[in-house]
Amino acid sequence: MPPTGIGLALRTAFFDALERGEGDGRLAFVEVAPENYMHRGGTLPRRLARVAERFPVLTHGLMMNLGSTDPLDRDYLTELAAFLRRYAPPWHSDHLSYSGVDGVLLHELLPLPWDPGTAQRVAERVLRAQDALDCTVAIENISAYLRWGEPYYAETDFILDVLRRCDGTLLLDVNNVLVNAENHGFDPYAWLAEIPLERVVQIHVAGHERCGDGSVLDTHGADVSDEVAALLGWVIERAGPRPVLLERDANVPPFAVLLEEIERLDAVYRAALERRSTAS
């Protein structure tokens, strides 16, 4: 059974604390970026193996390049498949974006045009990746700072079209929804209402920061805002128990402070489940 409750994205800064047992009983799971450990020797893969003895492991990749027009990278998939066999996550996730074409990789999650041709291409690549990995591949909605002119349809329709074409599942990042809502001017709750929550297998939350020009940047460098926590509660109340991941990549506080944030999110999560229970 997949874990449910609040987990933490594993970063090297947390290894010492986790290996000392400071997260035991406090984290429902850890999520790892396989690219940081696969195709690599040295100390990090060994440390991950030790942490995996304490917590369930979910995996979330950065470089499958699902939206690209390049062929899927066979070597990358072979390494990833070996990694997934070892840690046996219930699914693997990556982003609904592209990182480069023509062999170039920009190491950034670039937005895709929202049209049926792109949806078809991504869906085919999800299916091919699932075959290669022998594992379900969930896609994650991204923060996007650029729109491709007048789209064929709305972002939620694009996501739904991809999911329908590959009978896929979604990793729903509610911070990304809020960042996009702030930058592009829409109601995040209306956006969420368009998403079939039964397809949501996991949720991400993180902090964002406001720039000098008023725009919002998805930095994973601040505490989770009250608005994002409220979106999380809204989704859990309607979707039921899910694994919820806290991502923190910049301005990382001491581990004890992160655990306090985990507790805060857990309170939001439990309250949402309580409302769900009362309503039913």
Added chain:
Amino acid sequence: MTDDPRLRALQALLRRTEAPTTATLATDERRSTEAAATPDDHRSTETAAATPLDPAVLAGLAPAGIRRYRRLVVQRLRHTIRDFLPRTAARLGSRVFRDEVVAFLEAHASRTPYLRDLPNEFVAWALPRWRARAIAAPDLVDLAHYEALELAVLNDPRGGEAPTGRALRLDAALVFDGSTRLARYDHAVHRLPRDPADRTPPQPEPTFLLAYRDAADGLQLQELSAWAHRLLGALLGGATVTAALHEVCDRRGNALDERQLAKAAELLADLAQRGVLLGAPSDACP
């Protein structure tokens, strides 16, 4: 796989040195219309600035969004390279370092899905350029290569293999730990302080290094003589012990004698004790 020129166009814009504005996008649009009459296949174009852009794509893109992504891309490259090559970045100076990262993005960019391999891509691209254009002094070129070497050894997927269990033989090649690398420098950059703020100049001296990852995943360095460096170079290249010894002696114009054999035996015994030399290949005759 279906092509989509929009993805290529955005990528090309993000790789360009010049930040886009409404005016430059309009110029691109005009150039692209002209380029459409020329049936060149531009897919393999290395330099982003030379990539013609589809006018239909450019019309819908907001310059502010392109600039935002451009900043994100450059920042990620810059921070990653600086984190892994801190002393090189510091000694280059922030302006030159940033300019070189931007030039790398435009001329080559990354090809690896592993961010930790990006600094080695950068160094492989930058060092010939720095030498040819005197962008960095020779000692800094050595330091950049050395910092990339440390990174490569520490993260090499190979390494830690078990001994083959086969004794060394003169007529067989040898098996080394997979993380083993040789390097040659004109400066003793491996002895420099680790502090990026330090500006001690490295000692100018011919430097021959053997680098490998030990059983505790630490980096180990061994200073070699020029003779040992050449011998190990031949052995790591797959030569048999006899062939490697003859190669070293031939280059020096010496005959292979007892003294050379004794030196080689001592060197190889030491490497075997350190766990670097794993033995003869398991398919070698006993």
